[in-house]
Amino acid sequence: SQQGEEDPQALSIQEGENATMNCSYKTSINNLQWYRQNSGRGLVHLILIRSNEREKHSGRLRVTLDTSKKSSSLLITASRAADTASYFCATDASDYKLSFGAGTTVTVRA
Amino acid sequence: NAGVTQTPKFQVLKTGQSMTLQCAQDMNHNSMYWYRQDPGMGLRLIYYSASEGTTDKGEVPNGYNVSRLNKREFSLRLESAAPSQTSVYFCASSEDGPLSYNEQFFGPGTRLTVL
Numbered sequence: 268s269q270q271g272e273e274d275p276q277a278l279s280i281q282e283g284e285n286a287t288m289n290c291s292y293k294t295s296i297n298n299l300q301w302y303r304q305n306s307g308r309g310l311v312h313l314i315l316i317r318s319n320e321r322e323k324h325s326g327r328l329r330v331t332l333d334t335s336k337k338s339s340s341l342l343i344t345a346s347r348a349a350d351t352a353s354y355f356c357a358t359d360a361s362d363y364k365l366s367f368g369a370g371t372t373v374t375v376r377a
Numbered sequence: 378n379a380g381v382t383q384t385p386k387f388q389v390l391k392t393g394q395s396m397t398l399q400c401a402q403d404m405n406h407n408s409m410y411w412y413r414q415d416p417g418m419g420l421r422l423i424y425y426s427a428s429e430g431t432t433d434k435g436e437v438p439n440g441y442n443v444s445r446l447n448k449r450e451f452s453l454r455l456e457s458a459a460p461s462q463t464s465v466y467f468c469a470s471s472e473d474g475p476l477s478y479n480e481q482f483f484g485p486g487t488r489l490t491v492l
Contacts, residue, residue: 309381310469311483323488347425364435365422366422368419
């Protein structure tokens with residue numbers, strides 16, 4: 268069963284705007300990862316945030332983690348057409364295997 | 378440096394046929410994984426291999442077998458394909474350590490249709 272669930276399922280924004288998506292999970296985690304998948308391609312790792320971290324940045328990406336609410340958010344600032352993709356959060360279950368959510372599909376309009 | 382490669386890219390099978398999906402990585406990773414991706418369901422782990430010589434079941438192993446041929450290669454076999462196995466299959470690899478503590482590197486996927 269899926270540990271993490273992303274919200275919203277789909278998001279459409281104008282180029283230059285920010286995009287925010289959320290991930291909620293059910294049980295305690297050691298870390299949480301975000302991945303991107305462009306249409307017809309494999310997943311690409313974006314950021315890993317550990318349970319003792321609250322925020323992490325990578326370029327135009329900002330990830331937050333609130334373990335008390337069992338949730339994480341991914342913010343993409345100043346979006347570009349190339350950011351059009353599906354974004355997945357992945358959390359680890361008790362046996363350290365990753366569990367992926369169903370993803371948020373982001374469309375960036377020119 | 379090719380990363381993770383998968384063959385074939387596309388395959389159409391008839392119900393009951395068998396086939397093997399091949400995966401290889403050139404990053405000297407110890408851990409390798411097979412996932413399937415179905416619309417609206419994210420990725421589900423089929424089997425994984427934490428190190429050469431070991432394999433373990435994931436969330437949806439029924440109907441599949443795996444072989445960790447060597448450190449580089451991890452194959453997935455469908456012995457008797459069923460329409461429910463129509464999916465996109467991804468192979469991934471990661472470095473040492475607890476499986477979820479490292480990023481996973483994914484191959485481009487194999488689109489399988491079972492008629």
